[in-house]
Every structure is written in structure tokens, then in C-alpha cells.
Amino acid sequence: xxxxxxxxxxxxxxxxxxxxxxxxxxxxxxxxxxxxxxxxxxxxxxxxxxxxxxxxxxxxxxxxxxxxxxxxxxxxxxxxxxxxxxxxxxxxxxxxxxxxxxxxxxxxxxxxxxxxxxxxxxxxxxxxxxxxxxxxxxxxxxxxxxxxxxxxxxxxxxxxxxxxxxxxxxxxxxxxxxxxxxxxxxxxxxxxxxxxxxxxxxxxxxxxxxxxxxxxxxxxxxxxxxxxxxxxxxxxxxxxxxxxxxxxxxxxxxxxxxxxxxxxxxxxxxxxxxxxxxxxxxxxxxxxxxxxxxxxxxxxxxxxxxxxxxxxxxxxxxxxxxxxxxxxxxxxxxxxxxxxxxxxxxxxxxxxxxxxxxxxxxxxxxxxxxxxxxxxxxxxxxxxxxxxxxxxxxxxxxxxxxxxxxxxxxxxxxxxxxxxxxxxxxxxxxxxxxxxxxxxxxxxxxxxxxxxxxxxxxxxxxxxxxxxxxxxxxxxxxxxxxxxxxxxxxxxxxxxxxxxxxxxxxxxxxxxxxxxxxxxxxxxxxxxxxxxxxxxxxxxxxxxxxxxxxxxxxxxxxxxxxxxxxxxxxxxxxxxxxxxxxxxxxxxxxxxxxxxxxxxxxxxxxxxxxxxxxxxxxxxxxxxxxxxxxxxxxxxxxxxxxxxxxxxxxxxxxxxxxxxxxxxxxxxxxxxxxxxxxxxxxxxxxxxxxxxxxxxxxxxxxxxxxxxxxxxxxxxxxxxxxxxxxxxxxxxxxxxxxxxxxxxxxxxxxxxxxxxxxxxxxxxx
Amino acid sequence: xxxxxxxxxxxxxxxxxxxxxxxxxxxxxxxxxxxxxxxxxxxxxxxxxxxxxxxxxxxxxxxxxxxxxxxxxxxxxxxxxxxxxxxxxxxxxxxxxxxxxxxxxxxxxxxxxxxxxxxxxxxxxxxxxxxxxxxxxxxxxxxxxxxxxxxxxx
Ligand code: FES
Ligand code: FES
Numbered sequence: 001x002x003x004x005x006x007x008x009x010x011x012x013x014x015x016x017x018x019x020x021x022x023x024x025x026x027x028x029x030x031x032x033x034x035x036x037x038x039x040x041x042x043x044x045x046x047x048x049x050x051x052x053x054x055x056x057x058x059x060x061x062x063x064x065x066x067x068x069x070x071x072x073x074x075x076x077x078x079x080x081x082x083x084x085x086x087x088x089x090x091x092x093x094x095x096x097x098x099x100x101x102x103x104x105x106x107x108x109x110x111x112x113x114x115x116x117x118x119x120x121x122x123x124x125x126x127x128x129x130x131x132x133x134x135x136x137x138x139x140x141x142x143x144x145x146x147x148x149x150x151x152x153x154x155x156x157x158x159x160x161x162x163x164x165x166x167x168x169x170x171x172x173x174x175x176x177x178x179x180x181x182x183x184x185x186x187x188x189x190x191x192x193x194x195x196x197x198x199x200x201x202x203x204x205x206x207x208x209x210x211x212x213x214x215x216x217x218x219x220x221x222x223x224x225x226x227x228x229x230x231x232x233x234x235x236x237x238x239x240x241x242x243x244x245x246x247x248x249x250x251x252x253x254x255x256x257x258x259x260x261x262x263x264x265x266x267x268x269x270x271x272x273x274x275x276x277x278x279x280x281x282x283x284x285x286x287x288x289x290x291x292x293x294x295x296x297x298x299x300x301x302x303x304x305x306x307x308x309x310x311x312x313x314x315x316x317x318x319x320x321x322x323x324x325x326x327x328x329x330x331x332x333x334x335x336x337x338x339x340x341x342x343x344x345x346x347x348x349x350x351x352x353x354x355x356x357x358x359x360x361x362x363x364x365x366x367x368x369x370x371x372x373x374x375x376x377x378x379x380x381x382x383x384x385x386x387x388x389x390x391x392x393x394x395x396x397x398x399x400x401x402x403x404x405x406x407x408x409x410x411x412x413x414x415x416x417x418x419x420x421x422x423x424x425x426x427x428x429x430x431x432x433x434x435x436x437x438x439x440x441x442x443x444x445x446x447x448x449x450x451x452x453x454x455x456x457x458x459x460x461x462x463x464x465x466x467x468x469x470x471x472x473x474x475x476x477x478x479x480x481x482x483x484x485x486x487x488x489x490x491x492x493x494x495x496x497x498x499x500x501x502x503x504x505x506x507x508x509x510x511x512x513x514x515x516x517x518x519x520x521x522x523x524x525x526x527x528x529x530x531x532x533x534x535x536x537x538x539x540x541x542x543x544x545x546x547x548x549x550x551x552x553x554x555x556x557x558x559x560x561x562x563x564x565x566x567x568x569x570x571x572x573x574x575x576x577x578x579x580x581x582x583x584x585x586x587x588x589x590x591x592x593x594x595x596x597x598x599x600x601x602x603x604x605x606x607x608x609x610x611x612x613x614x615x616x617x618x619x620x621x622x623x624x625x626x627x628x629x630x631x632x633x634x635x636x637x638x639x640x641x642x643x644x645x646x647x648x649x650x651x652x653x654x655x656x657x658x659x660x661x662x663x664x665x666x667x668x669x670x671x672x673x674x675x676x677x678x679x680x681x682x683x684x685x686x687x688x689x690x691x692x693x694x695x696x697x698x699x700x701x702x703x704x705x706x707x708x709x710x711x712x713x714x715x716x717x718x719x720x721x722x723x724x725x726x727x728x729x730x731x732x733x734x735x736x737x738x739x740x741x742x743x744x745x746x747x748x749x750x751x752x753x754x755x756x757x758x759x760x761x762x763x764x765x
Numbered sequence: 766x767x768x769x770x771x772x773x774x775x776x777x778x779x780x781x782x783x784x785x786x787x788x789x790x791x792x793x794x795x796x797x798x799x800x801x802x803x804x805x806x807x808x809x810x811x812x813x814x815x816x817x818x819x820x821x822x823x824x825x826x827x828x829x830x831x832x833x834x835x836x837x838x839x840x841x842x843x844x845x846x847x848x849x850x851x852x853x854x855x856x857x858x859x860x861x862x863x864x865x866x867x868x869x870x871x872x873x874x875x876x877x878x879x880x881x882x883x884x885x886x887x888x889x890x891x892x893x894x895x896x897x898x899x900x901x902x903x904x905x906x907x908x909x910x911x912x913x914x915x916x917x918x919x
Pocket of ligand 1: 800801802803804805806807808809810811812821822823824
């Protein structure tokens with residue numbers, strides 16, 4: 001099949017990325033709709049389901065090798081300090097200790113741009129000081145306590161507002177504002193838009209730091225064979241781990257192999273290569289043994305990322321008829337001690353029609369664990385603020401909130417000035433409103449009397465999720481008629497194994513059980529993008545389709561040669577090639593391969609280029625019903641309806657998993673989750689799963705998921721958009737608006753914990 | 766130290782240090798089906814049955830489990846002969862990353878043994894100590910109800 005190399009642009013986690021990619025030269029032709037499908041679009045159970053329920057599944061955390069040594073990390077107890085002396089001699093003599101590394105005995109390996117793997121300048125409680133390998137984890141932990149470190153404490157700052165001040169302690173040279181200046185955007189004339197408005201609302205919203213806390217902690221197991229390194233890693237991005245590890249160790253990337261089989265969640269925290277992986281590789285090299293390094297739950301809450309907090313000042317101006325005339329967004333957020341991103345104005349810039357917009361955003365360094373992408377970075381916090389203020393504007397205009405959004409529906413991407421490949425947001429409004437019973441919404445907020453007060457609210461969502469080339473997939477057809485599907489993507493728990501197999505099973509018309517899927521190995525699979533940003537399904541499934549279609553062609557061509565008839569007279573059906581006239585002439589896959597005397601037929605499929613001249617986004621609306629206990633301040637989410645445009649739904653079961661989980665994380669962000677730092681000491685107070693409050697089974701509301709879209713045929717043959725982030729983005733905003741509708745007081749600060757609810761009620765009087 | 770444990774019906778003579786938890790000893794000896802999410806008794810990933818009682822194995826000293834009966838998720842059912850609960854969880858799609866799943870299965874098993882026909886509320890209460898960061902729990906409840914129905918009919 002003809003191919004070409006193109007430059008492809010896509011958007012991931014708040015950044016435009018430009019990549020060169022090999023893609024099918026002829027573009028792609030769409031697959032039939034889900035109604036005509038037998039496997040795609042069906043609720044196919046997970047291929048790996050039984051592996052997981054039976055405990056057979058092996059995660060990185062479970063990898064065991066002969067002579068495995070165990071590593072633990074010593075971390076800074078201070079929010080800001082300089083190491084003046086380090087003495088590991090006594091620790092090295094402890095029983096079972098095999099090796100210790102720190103800044104004095106390791107080359108300076110660049111990290112975070114301007115820092116190092118071991119930097120004597122420590123910038124947060126949890127910054128890496130040293131790493132010990134020992135016979136057991138317990139021995140390594142014991143040795144950590146015997147490393148003598150002298151610290152010179154430095155003044156610190158753990159609050160973004162304070163860090164932005166002139167005389168704040170400097171965390172990096174060049175000041176505490178990342179990049180030295182805000183990120184700004186403007187279109188139209190904001191002041192003119194303000195001048196023509198009938199209603200202007202200005203409000204400030206704050207959101208908290210949220211920590212990913214996947215169930216499997218971050219961990220790596222590393223093993224050297226000569227100068228080649230194998231890394232088992234719990235990661236969302238095998239190729240980027242390979243490249244970072246290789247670069248850090250001064251190895252060619254080809255000498256590093258990264259493997260990830262099963263993985264216990266990531267949500268963004270495992271998109272970035274961990275220092276721990278490189279530390280383990282260095283220790284393994286020194287001691288000549290494989291090394292396993294794991295983080296404990298405290299380290300998980302200190303050192304592997306978080307969703308930056310935000311302070312967002314929004315101004316929204318509208319005319320009497322409900323048209324938006326101007327919007328502005330000014331915000332800052334703490335990215336922690338090293339570069340990350342706190343921007344959150346994207347939804348405001350694009351989701352509603354508005355000619356005059358300006359935004360100004362500051363990412364601020366503080367002495368705390370660095371931020372990382374977390375399920376829809378920026379969009380979750382930005383959408384909460386935007387959708388909250390829009391409800392307030394609608395109320396001032398005496399308009400129904402839904403009507404107000406409909407009125408300002410945007411038909412093109414106003415930032416890039418491009419049409420959307422598809423946008424079914426209006427359909428999502430209709431379906432969602434019907435399912436929740438929008439007409440039950442209290443016309444007067446806080447109308448309920450009595451202790452328990454109910455309300456309805458909703459919020460819209462926009463996300464990227466187009467997928468991107470390059471993404472490759474190899475299909476191997478074996479002599480026994482089974483298929484092996486090999487790709488360099490990774491299933492981080494979302495169901496990638498299953499959706500890829502579905503596409504191959506559909507096109508080759510063979511039972512899905514005959515398909516084996518091998519993912520997550522840089523030495524074996526062709527390159528695929530990282531698994532984040534709702535990229536995976538829309539990137540990799542079209543490559544599978546491409547490979548499977550080619551396989552069908554190959555089988556037709558083989559059968560034509562065997563049967564000595566023109567290929568045009570043959571059709572492929574249910575794993576068999578038959579002659580259209582003479583029904584006695586047919587060959588099964590197994591027969592074809594037997595006659596070819598070959599073990600395998602091979603094809604390579606590639607993801608097509610995204611269409612030029614379009615913006616590709618997913619859209620959706622979520623509707624929440626809540627009940628507020630005005631005596632205790634407790635908020636119970638009764639029901640959430642999620643109505644979304646996500647292109648083609650490839651698997652209803654895995655899709656629902658994503659929505660249920662995303663909505664519950666949204667509830668966590670809206671109502672309970674918060675990393676708390678003691679301003680006196682700079683220490684994180686929420687370092688375990690008891691103090692860091694995540695939703696449990698008690699918090700789960702009734703959920704209804706409605707997909708209003710079919711395949712988006714402009715994107716790819718499969719036409720799927722990603723669903724991981726869309727599931728979470730609108731939830732907190734919908735809940736906030738429902739709470740307002742219930743009690744008649746607006747909460748401006750997440751999480752909306754009982755104390756804040758009670759305070760708000762008290763102020764209302 | 767050394768001691769005999771009866772794990773999933775088989776006697777195993779194991780060595781362990783006196784401070785080792787039951788979770789560590791199980792995992793160090795090939796029972797990696799028992800997961801560790803926190804080692805602090807806060808996530809439920811490490812649930813096993815100890816003489817029929819549901820315990821967080823990270824909160825039990827191995828020394829205290831010597832000569833006792835331990836059941837892990839593999840003792841309930843295997844990939845070839847799954848338990849009704851395991852089957853139901855796969856069928857309804859209650860498994861995402863799967864790291865919490867062995868613990869969920871154990872909690873569900875314990876519940877259904879004592880309450881063959883639990884209400885949704887009872888299921889929620891019984892699984893409140895099991896954290897899942899992926900699924901949103903709804904399907905887990907659905908799966909347990911399905912399993913309960915089938916087990917009652919069996
Ligand atoms: S590992 Fe035992 S409760 Fe979390
Ligand atoms: S399925 Fe991932 S933690 Fe439950």
C-alpha cells in the first residue's frame with residue numbers, strides 16, 4: 001500500500017505538537033455505520049477480563065526477577081533547602097545494602113530543564129536526595145534513615161499569590177512566573193464588547209490541587225544485559241520513557257527496551273518519565289543486579305504530579321437577547337517547583353460564540369510537588385468557572401441556562417478559524433435535558449424549603465481527542481487461522497486490547513477470541529502515541545483497520561493464485577474466500593496458509609493524516625441532580641446524565657467504564673479531593689488515602705450515558721474521538737450549578753465541602 | 766522465622782521476618798494475585814480471607830497467620846474455572862485497570878456468603894473500604910447483584 005510522510009499537528013494536554021508521520025497515501029475510506037457492524041460498537045467484554053478477575057494479570061508492580069534488588073528513595077524533608085553535606089558511609093554498611101547514589105557520586109543528569117536528577121538545591125518536600133538499593137525493601141528503607149544529610153534551609157513559598165510577589169523567595173533564577181510572563185490571547189475588541197453589553201458579570205473562582213492517586217503506585221523494574229537495558233515500567237508512554245532513559249544514561253535509544261503489560265491506572269501522572277526509573281537503572285548498573293523501585297503512597301502524594309490549582313477571574317458580558325458580547329479570563333495557578341502548566345482558559349476561548357475575548361494566565365512556581373497533566377488538564381477547572389458564571393449571567397438575563405448556551409452555540413473554532421469535522425452539541429443538550437427531566441428544574445434557585453434541598457444543573461464540554469498519526473499496527477496471520485496484532489501503544493486499563501481486537505475481528509470476520517493482542521513493548525510494536533489526552537482509540541484503531549483491510553486483500557490475492565481465477569471474481573466472507581460464480585471454489589484462511597506453506601502473512605497498517613482545514617473536537621453536556629443537606633452541608637449527587645458527541649463508539653462497555661470513572665473523578669474534584677499543604681512548614685498533610693479524600697462506592701450516583709454521535713467520517717476510517725477526558729470535564733461545573741439551583745447561593749471555590757456549603761448558607765441568611 | 770500457612774487449600778512452609786506482614790509474605794511467595802495499593806489499610810486491594818474472615822492482609826502480621834487458613838482470589842476461582850462473582854464482573858464490564866479487582870472480588874465473596882441477597886445499600890456498605898480509581902463502581906454493584914442472583918439459583 002502506498003504511503004507518504006507528512007507533517008501532522010495535534011493538540012495534547014494543552015500543547016500543540018508537530019510530528020512527522022508515515023500515513024496511507026490515499027487517505028482513508030470510512031467503515032460502515034455501527035448498525036451494520038457485528039463487533040465494532042457492540043458491548044464486547046474485555047479480552048483481559050478473566051486475567052484480571054482471577055488475579056493472573058501481572059502488573060509492573062508484580063515483576064520479579066532472579067537476584068532482584070529493591071530500591072527506595074530519600075526525599076527532602078524541607079520545602080526549600082540546599083544540601084551542604086551528605087555522608088552515606090554508615091548507611092552503606094547496613095546489612096543488605098548494595099548501593100547508594102546521590103548528587104556527589106552520580107554525573108549531573110539534566111532534569112526538568114534547568115535542574116538535575118540529583119540537585120543539591122531542593123525545591124519541595126519530596127524532592128529526590130538519594131536512592132538506596134538493598135536486598136529487601138525493608139533494608140533499603142532502614143538505610144535511608146542512616147544517610148546523614150546536612151541541609152541549609154531556605155525561605156520557601158507554597159502559595160501562588162505569595163510566590164508572584166516581588167520579594168518572594170526565588171525558586172528558580174528568573175523568578176517564580178514560569179517563562180517570565182503570562183500566556184495571553186485576544187480576539188476582537190474586549191472593551192467594545194463590554195460597552196455594548198446589557199449585563200456584565202465579574203466573578204472569581206478558585207480550584208484546588210488534585211492528586212492522581214492511581215491504584216498501582218509508580219514503579220519500575222530494570223535489568224541490564226551487557227549494555228542493553230530492559231525497563232518494565234508502569235507508564236502511559238513507553239516510547240517517551242525509552243527516549244528519556246536512553247538520553248539520561250547516554251545510550252542510543254535502540255539499547256533501551258521498555259515493556260508495559262498490565263497497569264493499575266495513570267490518569268496523566270504516568271505520562272512523564274520518573275526520576276525513579278533512571279535512579280534504578282543507575283543502581284542496577286553499579287551493583288550488577290536487576291533493581292525494582294516502587295513509590296509508597298506518601299511519595300505518590302508528594303512527587304509524581306498533580307492538577308495545579310487555580311484562581312480565575314472571569315468577566316462575561318451579554319446583550320439583552322442573550323448574545324455574548326465579551327469575555328475575559330485572568331488566572332494564575334501553582335505548577336509546583338518545576339515546569340508544568342496551569343493554564344485553563346481554552347474552553348472559554350472556544351466553546352461558545354463570542355467575538356471579543358481576552359485571556360491572561362500565569363503559571364507560578366511554588367515549593368511543592370510539580371504538576372503534571374491530569375485528565376483534561378486545565379479544562380476541568382476552566383469549565384467549572386466558565387459554566388458557573390454563565391449560569392449567573394443567564395439568571396441576570398432571565399433566561400434558561402440551556403437556552404442561553406444554545407443561543408451562543410459556536411459553529412466554528414474561533415481560535416483557529418476553522419470549521420469542525422463534526423459538532424453535535426445541540427443534540428447532546430436535547431438528549432441530556434430530556435433524560436434528566438430539565439423541566440423539573442427549580443425556576444427560583446433555593447426554592448425548596450426544609451432540610452434537604454434539590455437542584456438541577458448542567459455544563460458543556462469541549463476537548464481535543466482527535467487522535468493522530470503516527471500510529472502503526474502489525475497483523476500476523478498464523479497458519480492456524482489466528483491473528484496476532486502488534487502495536488506500540490499501551491493499554492493503561494481503558495480497554496485498548498479489546499477495541500483494537502474488535503476492529504480486526506470485524507474486518508476479517510473472525511471470532512475475537514482468535515485474536516491475540518501484543519502491546520506495550522518498544523522492541524516489538526511499531527510506534528504509537530502516548531496514552532493520554534484521549535488519543536489512543538482514535539489514533540490506533542484506524543491503523544488496525546488499515547492493516548486488516550490489507551490482510552483481506554492479501555488473502556484474496558492468495559486465493560486467486562491458488563484457485564487460478566481472477567481476483568475480481570472472488571469475495572471474502574467470514575474468514576473464507578469464495579468464487580462469486582462457482583460455489584465449489586472456496587478457501588478458508590487456514591487452507592490458504594497451508595497451501596502457501598508459510599507460517600504467517602504480515603501486514604502493516606498506519607493511521608491516516610487528520611484532514612486539513614478542520615478543527616477536531618469532542619463535545620458534550622452533563623446534567624446533574626443534587627441534594628444538599630442544609631443542616632450538615634453534605635452534598636449528595638443523585639444522578640448524572642452524560643450526553644456526548646465522541647464520534648463512533650467502538651465498545652459500549654469500555655466507553656461506559658470511561659464515563660463512569662470520569663464522572664466519579666469529577667465528583668471527587670467537585671466535592672472532596674484536595675491536597676493540603678501546611679503553610680508553616682511546607683509539608684503536605686494529605687499523604688495517604690485516608691486524608692486525601694477520594695470518592696468511594698458510597699458516593700456514586702445513578703449515571704446515564706448517551707452518545708449522540710455516529711462515526712465522524714472526516715477523521716478516519718473508524719471515526720472515533722477519544723472519551724477519557726470528556727467524561728470528566730463538565731462534571732464539577734454541572735454539580736456547582738445544581739448546588740446553586742438547590743440552595744440559591746453560588747459557591748466559587750472547589751472542593752465544595754460541607755464547611756463551605758454551610759458558610760454560604762449562613763451568608764445567605 | 767518459619768511457619769506453615771494453609772493457602773488456598775495447600776500447606777506452604779514459608780520463611781519470613783518477624784515484622785513482615787501477611788501481604789508481604791504472600792506476595793514474596795508467588796501470590797501476587799494479592800495486590801498492594803497502599804500498605805496502610807486504606808484501599809482494600811490486599812483483602813484475603815483469614816479463617817473465613819475478611820482482612821486487609823497488609824494489616825496482619827504474618828506471624829499471626831501461621832497455621833491458619835488463607836484464601837486469596839485464586840482460591841475462589843481461576844482463569845479456567847472462575848467463580849460466579851468473577852464471571853459476573855467480566856460480563857457486566859466491572860473491570861478497568863483491574864488492580865483493585867482481586868480485593869473487590871474478595872469483599873463481594875464475603876458479603877454474598879453472609880448475605881446471599883444483599884440490597885444495593887448493603888453492597889455499597891460492604892465495599893466501602895475498597896477504592897477503585899477507574900470504574901466508578903456502578904458496574905461493580907451490577908456485577909455483584911448478577912452474581913448473587915446466579916449463586917442463589919445454583
Ligand atoms: S494495601 Fe492493604 S489496604 Fe491498601
Ligand atoms: S479498575 Fe482500576 S482501580 Fe479499579
